[in-house]
Amino acid sequence: MSQMVMPPGRFPGSGFARHHSLLMTRMSPSNSVVSRCRAWTPSVTYPKPGALPEVARVIPSDRLVVETDCPYLPPQPYRGKRNEPAYVAITAARVAELRGEPLADLAARMSENARALFRL
Numbered sequence: 001m002s003q004m005v006m007p008p009g010r011f012p013g014s015g016f017a018r019h020h021s022l023l024m025t026r027m028s029p030s031n032s033v034v035s036r037c038r039a040w041t042p043s044v045t046y047p048k049p050g051a052l053p054e055v056a057r058v059i060p061s062d063r064l065v066v067e068t069d070c071p072y073l074p075p076q077p078y079r080g081k082r083n084e085p086a087y088v089a090i091t092a093a094r095v096a097e098l099r100g101e102p103l104a105d106l107a108a109r110m111s112e113n114a115r116a117l118f119r120l
Helices: 052-058 085-099 103-118
Strands: 003-005 016-019 037-040 064-066
Touching: 037 085, 052 085, 064 085, 064 103, 085 103
Parallel strands: 016 037, 037 064
Antiparallel strands: 003 016
16 A cells, blocks of 8 residues: 655654555545545546545545645546646545535645645
């Protein structure tokens, strides 16, 4: 399983985020000891995303962030092309859709989560 680990001293905070992976989708979404935040990549936008949509629905909103995973893994509309940071909005929109939440509300919450995670 891949994960982003933020070593103390390199970043202002000491949190970490789990990068998406198949193994992560099999873990308990409430396991806050294992993970502070779940980072959603554009894979959740693909036609065959596996278990990712279900996991996106059940992860508590205070543990959600999205990432670009640049330069690889662009969202579905840009598959086969270089990924860009601006495309993170597509991933966020898909996660909001899966959760049945307004994008603006979820985006605000994920921004709060990122600020808390990295102590910005």
